[in-house]
Amino acid sequence: MRVLVTGGGGFIGSHLVDALLARGDEPVVLDDWSGGSRDNLPPGVETLDMDVADPRTVSAIAALRPDGIIHGAAQVSVPRSMADPDRDRAVNVVGTAHVLAGAREAGSPRVVFLSTGGGIYGESDGADEMTLPQPKSYYSAHKYLAERYLEYSGLPYAIARLANVYGPRQRSDLEGGVVAIFTERLSAGQPITIYGSGEQYRDFVYVADVVDAVLTMLDSSVDGMWNVATGEATTVNALLAALQERLGSASAIVHEPPRPGDVFASRLSIDRIKADLGWSPRYDLAAGLDAMLK
Ligand SMILES: NC(=O)c1ccc[n+]([C@@H]2O[C@H](COP(=O)([O-])OP(=O)(O)OC[C@H]3O[C@@H](n4cnc5c(N)ncnc54)[C@H](O)[C@@H]3O)[C@@H](O)[C@H]2O)c1
Numbered sequence: 001m002r003v004l005v006t007g008g009g010g011f012i013g014s015h016l017v018d019a020l021l022a023r024g025d026e027p028v029v030l031d032d033w034s035g036g037s038r039d040n041l042p043p044g045v046e047t048l049d050m051d052v053a054d055p056r057t058v059s060a061i062a063a064l065r066p067d068g069i070i071h072g073a074a075q076v077s078v079p080r081s082m083a084d085p086d087r088d089r090a091v092n093v094v095g096t097a098h099v100l101a102g103a104r105e106a107g108s109p110r111v112v113f114l115s116t117g118g119g120i121y122g123e124s125d126g127a128d129e130m131t132l133p134q135p136k137s138y139y140s141a142h143k144y145l146a147e148r149y150l151e152y153s154g155l156p157y158a159i160a161r162l163a164n165v166y167g168p169r170q171r172s173d174l175e176g177g178v179v180a181i182f183t184e185r186l187s188a189g190q191p192i193t194i195y196g197s198g199e200q201y202r203d204f205v206y207v208a209d210v211v212d213a214v215l216t217m218l219d220s221s222v223d224g225m226w227n228v229a230t231g232e233a234t235t236v237n238a239l240l241a242a243l244q245e246r247l248g249s250a251s252a253i254v255h256e257p258p259r260p261g262d263v264f265a266s267r268l269s270i271d272r273i274k275a276d277l278g279w280s281p282r283y284d285l286a287a288g289l290d291a292m293l294k
Helices: 011-022 056-064 078-083 085-105 117-121 138-152 178-187 207-219 236-247 271-277 285-293
Strands: 002-006 026-031 046-049 068-071 110-116 124-127 157-162 164-166 192-195 204-206 224-228 253-256 266-268
Touching: 002 011, 002 056, 011 026, 011 207, 026 056, 056 085, 068 085, 068 207, 078 085, 078 138, 085 110, 085 138, 110 117, 110 138, 110 207, 117 124, 117 138, 117 157, 117 266, 138 157, 157 207, 164 178, 164 207, 178 192, 178 236, 178 285, 192 236, 204 207, 204 285, 207 224, 207 271, 207 285, 224 271, 236 285
Parallel strands: 002 026, 002 068, 026 046, 068 110, 110 157, 124 266, 157 224, 164 204, 192 253
Antiparallel strands: none
């Protein structure tokens, strides 16, 4: 099966490409390389060098005629979305509309969209898919809007509301990737900065589990929206302790005031995806960190 992976040169997208190749599918990557890298991809993968905000995306997808689409290309930075909401909208909303129009012209393959549970729910402790969305940034609001485009498109679709994903190839220079940032700084003997008390918590899900969930959604014929998470809360302090156990103690820990816009609590319910699709995560935090650092 030929599967178009938009954003396939990025962190999550490149793991999806690996998994598709491993099971005998033919992934094609559409990426503008603004955040991803060709080094993330094995040699020989077909690529379309394109910005999804460019309307020519529609005809490019129509010509490709993929059997399935995973749409992960996105402006992923919350601060950048606040500084330049127009660009965020052009990529995350209009870009998604282009991908959907291309899909329609290509014969209506199934589209799986990588959305954000952490961003859409705002403060959450066990948010499920019926929880009132309270996006606190243009990024999250635009992701929420893009989800509606999927729903109204008439195409077969699935929406993956991802929690905080971590694993190999996650960039440490972007905000949000706290696991990647701590790992890099501990490995380099650099001090660690914690914003606030460190008792704020997140739902950290390992990238291999996310790949499994997204491919399960691609293969399913059920339309819908599912959280992809562990259902477990891990405080930033607990995360740091787990990483220090594996990488050695931090040279120093610096506390700074909480950053504006950061939520304190983020944990998602995974009851719906378990019931509907039979998916549950295989990696708890310890197993995920061990796999990442192997
Ligand atoms: N990493 C997480 O914890 C997380 C959580 C929730 C949702 N998501 C979503 O998952 C998807 C992948 O995120 P990631 O963490 O792998 O980030 P990433 O930055 O590694 O991947 C995004 C990819 O999209 C590409 N891209 C960006 N703008 C583009 C454009 N205009 N046209 C074409 N390609 C473009 C980038 O070059 C990159 O390869 C995104 O849609 C993101 O919103 C990620």
